[in-house]
Amino acid sequence: EAQVTQNPRYLITVTGKKLTVTCSQNMNHEYMSWYRQDPGLGLRQIYYSMNVEVTDKGDVPEGYKVSRKEKRNFPLILESPSPNQTSLYFCASSLFSDRWYNNEQFFGPGTRLTVL
Amino acid sequence: QKEVEQNSGPLSVPEGAIASLNCTYSDRGSQSFFWYRQYSGKSPELIMFIYSNGDKEDGRFTAQLNKASQYVSLLIRDSQPSDSATYLCAVNLRPGLHNQGGKLIFGQGTELSVKP
Numbered sequence A: 001e002a003q004v005t006q007n008p009r010y011l012i013t014v015t016g017k018k019l020t021v022t023c024s025q026n027m028n029h030e031y032m033s034w035y036r037q038d039p040g041l042g043l044r045q046i047y048y049s050m051n052v053e054v055t056d057k058g059d060v061p062e063g064y065k066v067s068r069k070e071k072r073n074f075p076l077i078l079e080s081p082s083p084n085q086t087s088l089y090f091c092a093s094s095l096f097s098d099r100w101y102n103n104e105q106f107f108g109p110g111t112r113l114t115v116l
Numbered sequence B: 001q002k003e004v005e006q007n008s009g010p011l012s013v014p015e016g017a018i019a020s021l022n023c024t025y026s027d028r029g030s031q032s033f034f035w036y037r038q039y040s041g042k043s044p045e046l047i048m049f050i051y052s053n054g055d056k057e058d059g060r061f062t063a064q065l066n067k068a069s070q071y072v073s074l075l076i077r078d079s080q081p082s083d084s085a086t087y088l089c090a091v092n093l094r095p096g097l098h099n100q101g102g103k104l105i106f107g108q109g110t111e112l113s114v115k116p
Helices: none
Strands: A004-007 A010-013 A019-025 A031-038 A042-051 A054-057 A076-078 A087-094 A111-115 B004-006 B011-014 B019-025 B032-038 B045-050 B054-058 B061-066 B071-076 B085-092 B104-106 B110-115
Touching (some): A004 A087, A019 A031, A019 A087, A042 B104, B004 B085, B011 B019, B019 B032, B019 B085, B019 B110, B032 B061, B032 B071, B045 B054, B045 B061, B071 B085
Parallel strands (some): A010 A111, B011 B110
Antiparallel strands (some): A004 A019, A019 A076, A042 A054, B004 B019, B032 B045, B054 B061, B061 B071, B085 B104, B085 B110
16 A cells, blocks of 8 residues: 555654654655644645755754655654644655656655653 | 635535635746645645646536636535545645755645534
8 A cells, every 4th residue: 555654653752852753655756745734834844855865954944854865764853852843743755757747745644743 | 925825714614515715825936736635633635636727627626726816726516524624725836946846835724614
């Protein structure tokens, strides 16, 4: 089954304790992206990657890191989480080709993170 | 001005009625437009996309695009209680713009409630 998986689905942690949220897709997609979703603010892009070893900042990258060592995986790293990073996080992936008009993004199930 | 704007709602319609969801965007060069549905606590799922002016129909859903007015809408005919969700409009940046041809900009979403 074609899918994007994220782990963990729920996480409660404390300020300053490093954490990693994993994301994996099995569709051989080049493009992967991390979003956070907060009430009233919609989906905001944190980081994206257009292929292996190619990553760039999105709209709200502060406090986050990513890596793309393999095509299928795109982990999100919070080196020192703070309460303002409490949010619902989504990973997404899509093809990146000349058919740009149909680059549907497939979303993972989400990770609800609470930082105390 | 936000890049993609939607009325946050909630929009309430009776069962069987037509629900009309609207979205405006600021980048006149935007080329493709997506409508996602998101149930509470779940990930967004694609309903349909459109990139040519006019209407595109898929079952009970019709997307309408007017590039001159920078306006895209989604009509849901014969609305059902199961259509109650938040609907996200997303706009694809112009290919080649800052090398972000794969990036989608999301509106904040419109909450739809269909009453039995």
